[in-house]
Amino acid sequence: MSTGLAIEQQWARVRGRLRDEVGEAAFRSWLKPLTLAEVDDGEVRITVPTRFMRDWVMTHYADRIRALWSVENGEIQSVDIVVAPTRTPAPARPESPADSAAEPTLEPVQSALAGPNDSTADIGAPLDPRFTFENFVVGKPNELAHAAARRVADAATVTFNPLFLYGGVGLGKTHLMHAIAWHIRKKHPGRRVLYLSAEKFMYQFIRALRYKDTMSFKEMFRSVDVLMIDDVQFISGKDSTQEEFFHTFNALVDQNRQVIVSADKSPSDLDGMEERLRSRLGWGLVADIHPTTYELRLGILQAKAEQQRAQIPLKVLEYLAHKISSNVRELEGALNRIVAHAELVGRPITLESTQELLYDLLRASDRRVTIDEIQKKVAEHYNIKLADMHSARRARSVARPRQVAMYLAKQLTARSLPEIGRKFGGRDHTTVMHAVKKIEELCAADRSFAEDVELLRRMLES
Ligand code: ADP
Ligand code: MG
Numbered sequence: 001m002s003t004g005l006a007i008e009q010q011w012a013r014v015r016g017r018l019r020d021e022v023g024e025a026a027f028r029s030w031l032k033p034l035t036l037a038e039v040d041d042g043e044v045r046i047t048v049p050t051r052f053m054r055d056w057v058m059t060h061y062a063d064r065i066r067a068l069w070s071v072e073n074g075e076i077q078s079v080d081i082v083v084a085p086t087r088t089p090a091p092a093r094p095e096s097p098a099d100s101a102a103e104p105t106l107e108p109v110q111s112a113l114a115g116p117n118d119s120t121a122d123i124g125a126p127l128d129p130r131f132t133f134e135n136f137v138v139g140k141p142n143e144l145a146h147a148a149a150r151r152v153a154d155a156a157t158v159t160f161n162p163l164f165l166y167g168g169v170g171l172g173k174t175h176l177m178h179a180i181a182w183h184i185r186k187k188h189p190g191r192r193v194l195y196l197s198a199e200k201f202m203y204q205f206i207r208a209l210r211y212k213d214t215m216s217f218k219e220m221f222r223s224v225d226v227l228m229i230d231d232v233q234f235i236s237g238k239d240s241t242q243e244e245f246f247h248t249f250n251a252l253v254d255q256n257r258q259v260i261v262s263a264d265k266s267p268s269d270l271d272g273m274e275e276r277l278r279s280r281l282g283w284g285l286v287a288d289i290h291p292t293t294y295e296l297r298l299g300i301l302q303a304k305a306e307q308q309r310a311q312i313p314l315k316v317l318e319y320l321a322h323k324i325s326s327n328v329r330e331l332e333g334a335l336n337r338i339v340a341h342a343e344l345v346g347r348p349i350t351l352e353s354t355q356e357l358l359y360d361l362l363r364a365s366d367r368r369v370t371i372d373e374i375q376k377k378v379a380e381h382y383n384i385k386l387a388d389m390h391s392a393r394r395a396r397s398v399a400r401p402r403q404v405a406m407y408l409a410k411q412l413t414a415r416s417l418p419e420i421g422r423k424f425g426g427r428d429h430t431t432v433m434h435a436v437k438k439i440e441e442l443c444a445a446d447r448s449f450a451e452d453v454e455l456l457r458r459m460l461e462s
Helices: 004-022 024-031 051-072 097-102 140-154 173-187 198-210 214-222 239-254 275-281 294-307 314-323 328-345 351-357 359-366 371-382 396-412 417-423 429-445 447-461
Strands: 035-040 043-048 078-083 163-167 193-197 226-230 258-263 285-289
Touching (some): 004 035, 051 214, 140 163, 294 314, 328 351, 351 359, 371 396, 417 429
Parallel strands (some): 193 226
Antiparallel strands (some): 035 043
């Protein structure tokens, strides 16, 4: 074993290297407080003042620390990071790692870096490298949410708190949150950003309760600069988690730390949430993401095709943008499928091959829904006569529902525009085209209208 002095020098060099690698700001926030406690039998033991820091260092720097140590000293096998309230080296410790749990401030679960069973290392969730602002396509339906996300990511001070993003499945909420995190991480590496799902938040909380360790839980969540909780609707009806979230939330907002929350509904529509939490969530900026429009879908497809360097005819992209309107995730799925197929068989992508390949996906709704059914449902929904679907009446009260029905016919069936026109009292295909465009515009501009249309679509598809 090397002498104490040699070890200290090695540690100094490890720290020096870390500082060069991560930069001054991150080093000061995270690595400077690390203290070398002891080296024994090939294991380095390092202490940190708080559990939050321990988890953070484990997640972000552990591998690097271990690698740098092994360069300095070939005998080092593992690096262990433990919580110790003071920075003075801890007194002599038991040899066996499992025994270290006897000390009150240590983790209940042994946490050697080399150990495979460290479940606490990642309190946050990993960020998807593709979910950046650069890769986010902005259109009418998401421009407010995007602008708000950018503002929060760029802001030097907290302007609105919380930022509440909401919208349907697959419309880009998680993407925007990750984008904020990436941006802050790059521009302000010293700021502590924590992103996780509400589900994971609950899991951490329950775990803390089980280990009677809610103090560390509180400390961990209340010491961040930016807290992002994704899919907060998950904690609806989960009373004690909500309670804890509420307190965490208040503590952070009181300290002027940024909180960002996403959900599938607006704060006021979050059933099963306590009233005080609902109202608190609505205090900052509430930004919704509307269902996509044809233009946005086409834009996203073009961007993704370009990223993948795939040669896809515009006709095919237009076809997909028309046919797959549920959400962006499905759009991406369809695109990936045709690109993968084209690569595999080595033939260029055509409209025909696309239709063939996506047959099941596109037919899924065609098979069931007919224009007659659509007309019937829509007429019922808006309380107009079925005959008005075919009539020449132009009053808004019947013309608008008729346009909705045409729009849905275009979306949910494989009928062409002239065919649809014929079914609506022999109208021209340009009338149908106009209706589709009109409804898309209205959906983008009016959230409750969009939800209405979405509801009709779901009823028809189910
Ligand atoms: P949500 O969290 O709202 O359910 P996600 O953020 O997971 O949705 O988005 C689903 C997928 O669609 C992701 O792959 C995301 O990158 C992509 N996506 C959504 N909106 C956009 C957009 N405006 N531009 C580019 N990609 C998008
Ligand atoms: Mg999501």
